Amino acid sequence: MSVVRECLIAKPARGSAGKTGLWRTYRPVIDENRCNCCMLCWLYCPENVITRNGDRVEIDYEYCKGCGICSNVCVKKAIEMVLEV
Numbered sequence: 001m002s003v004v005r006e007c008l009i010a011k012p013a014r015g016s017a018g019k020t021g022l023w024r025t026y027r028p029v030i031d032e033n034r035c036n037c038c039m040l041c042w043l044y045c046p047e048n049v050i051t052r053n054g055d056r057v058e059i060d061y062e063y064c065k066g067c068g069i070c071s072n073v074c075v076k077k078a079i080e081m082v083l084e085v
């Protein structure tokens, strides 16, 4: 008798913490001159709010919670965490 097992791997959901634009303290800002579009930040972003648009990498600030993980993993140091004003 064979047993079929289903994989229970959670997929990241865009903006799983809800719209965070109002309470975020720091926002990640990408320096396009440094970014080489490696998409490592996309891989690590827990909110799945980083996308590639042609030669540009974009962040959806409506759902970004400002955790700074993208900035920490960027080997090009292309993401600066800037205080919200």
Ligand code: SF4
Pocket: 030, 034, 035, 036, 037, 038, 039, 040, 041, 042, 057, 073, 074, 075, 076, 077, 078, 079
């Ligand atoms: S990790 Fe850094 S270099 Fe790579 S796509 Fe993101 S911002 Fe660009």
Ligand code: SF4
Pocket: 028, 044, 045, 046, 047, 048, 049, 050, 059, 063, 064, 065, 066, 067, 068, 069, 070, 071
């Ligand atoms: S700070 Fe970076 S890693 Fe954190 S939610 Fe925003 S884009 Fe994603």
